[in-house]
Amino acid sequence: MNTNASSEILLSLTTLDLSSSQVYPAFVLGTLAYIIIAFCNLLLLTVIVTVKKLRKPMHFLLLNLPISDTIGATAFYPQLLSFIVTGNKMISYPACVTQAFFIHFYGTGNLLILSAMSYDRYIAICCPLRYNAIMNPNNVIIIITLIWLINVSLILILILLLVRFKMCRTNIVDLYCNNPSLLKLVCEDTAVNNYYGVAAIIFCQGGSLLIIMYTYAQILRTCVMTNQTDGRKKAIQTCGTHLVVYLILQISTAVTLTAHRIESISSTTRKALGVLILVFPPFLDPIIYGLKTAEVKHSIMMLLKRKLSLTEQ
Numbered sequence: 001m002n003t004n005a006s007s008e009i010l011l012s013l014t015t016l017d018l019s020s021s022q023v024y025p026a027f028v029l030g031t032l033a034y035i036i037i038a039f040c041n042l043l044l045l046t047v048i049v050t051v052k053k054l055r056k057p058m059h060f061l062l063l064n065l066p067i068s069d070t071i072g073a074t075a076f077y078p079q080l081l082s083f084i085v086t087g088n089k090m091i092s093y094p095a096c097v098t099q100a101f102f103i104h105f106y107g108t109g110n111l112l113i114l115s116a117m118s119y120d121r122y123i124a125i126c127c128p129l130r131y132n133a134i135m136n137p138n139n140v141i142i143i144i145t146l147i148w149l150i151n152v153s154l155i156l157i158l159i160l161l162l163v164r165f166k167m168c169r170t171n172i173v174d175l176y177c178n179n180p181s182l183l184k185l186v187c188e189d190t191a192v193n194n195y196y197g198v199a200a201i202i203f204c205q206g207g208s209l210l211i212i213m214y215t216y217a218q219i220l221r222t223c224v225m226t227n228q229t230d231g232r233k234k235a236i237q238t239c240g241t242h243l244v245v246y247l248i249l250q251i252s253t254a255v256t257l258t259a260h261r262i263e264s265i266s267s268t269t270r271k272a273l274g275v276l277i278l279v280f281p282p283f284l285d286p287i288i289y290g291l292k293t294a295e296v297k298h299s300i301m302m303l304l305k306r307k308l309s310l311t312e313q
Contacts, residue, residue, distance in 0.1 A: 041066035072106025180260035
């Protein structure tokens with residue numbers, strides 16, 4: 001591929017079809033959404049890092065989620081807001097590839113992180129006496145390292161397989177850049193890319209789904225067998241909310257990626273679910289894993305009170 005020629009290519013993203021009267025409300029809504037997502041995730045990140053009593057395996061794993069969510073939101077919202085304000089739907093090829101890398105990095109990272117967190121909950125609930133031995137600091141570091149190493153490796157190979165081609169079209173069929181949309185701009189044989197993409201989907205989504213199904217089934221079985229009603233209720237409620245976030249990400253990602261390969265799925269459905277991936281998980285994660293978790297919620301309230309008292313002084 002001629003790198004210099006490719007770097008000069010301007011690609012055209014799909015429009016939002018907003019009327020002049022809808023531009024301002026859409027910009028305000030998008031800006032508020034991004035500010036709320038960034039604030040909530042950074043607040044959760046700050047609390048976990050600064051509060052000593054949260055320095056536990058579960059929270060060390062949770063620490064990675066707001067990082068991933070912030071990466072995904074930042075890869076999507078600024079470009080979208082700029083597009084809304086200026087009406088300019090053009091994006092350079094390097095910028096498009098960079099956006100695609102970080103959006104795929106966010107999606108894959110979230111699946112891996114949620115899988116690791118479900119494993120942690122499985123050990124805590126089903127094997128409580130062995131929890132400290134299994135989830136010791138060294139093992140937690142290994143798990144976190146593997147999450148990011150697998151994530152970087154999978155997405156880097158995906159993008160390297162993409163950039164070897166020369167683009168022969170310029171119209172991207174989505175609101176943001178991603179690997180399937182960019183592959184549609186190529187006129188050469190993309191069989192290797194397609195095979196790798198399918199293998200990556202099976203590995204990430206299939207493997208993640210198996211881990212989630214097994215761990216949550218074991219957690220549910222343990223909760224049903226226990227005689228502690230309060231503990232059972234709390235565990236089921238916690239796992240239930242976690243499962244909702246996971247399913248939103250899993251189903252939306254699966255349908256969006258599959259829709260690029262199956263023409264019978266409408267483009268509107270694909271675009272809507274594609275945006276859903278980048279809107280709801282980053283918004284819901286800090287609420288469900290922060291405000292819905294007693295320890296984290298209490299730590300957030302204490303941190304905010306401390307900041308307010310310092311401000312008043």
